[in-house]
Amino acid sequence: MSAHNHHEHHGADLTKAARTRLEEAGEQWTAMRERVFEALAGFDKPASAYDIAEAVSKAEGRRVAANSVYRILDLFVGSNLARRVESANAYVANAHPECLHDCIFLVCDSCGQTTHIDDDSITKNVRSAAQHAGFSPVRPVIEVRGKCGKCD
Structure with missing residues (x-):
């Protein structure tokens, strides 16, 4: 998904x-x-x-x-x-606590606003890469730093 x-x-x-x-x-x-x-x-x-x-x-x-x-x-x-x-x-x-996903955060370096998104295909690839390297991932957290639409 x-x-x-x-x-x-x-x-x-x-x-x-x-x-x-x-x-x-x-x-x-x-x-x-x-x-x-x-x-x-x-x-x-x-x-x-x-x-x-x-x-x-x-x-x-x-x-x-x-x-x-x-x-x-x-x-x-x-x-x-x-x-x-x-x-x-x-x-x-977490605005939807009944649904468990890995974390992907978009963090604005200017205002600090942080948006949480769910994209299981991205985190599935991260988990797969970790497993391929012999690592057992527990909880991938991805943070993307940049500027939000209001600050850009």
């Missing part, structure tokens, strides 16, 4: 889809996990754990440690609720 369309969730629908996915994975959807997810989903660019901790701290009226946020983000990435933009050490909410 090559690139295909998904039902992309937004707002409360995205939070509900994330909760459903996490619970299907056997994890609990706690109040703190919900706050971290909503903060992450509220950013229009990839957010660091520190950005998210600050947003949650403001909403909670108390300090939330970045270490706690990192643990939750690790859980979210493992459960397909979030994607990690490796080069920026930042995260984006």
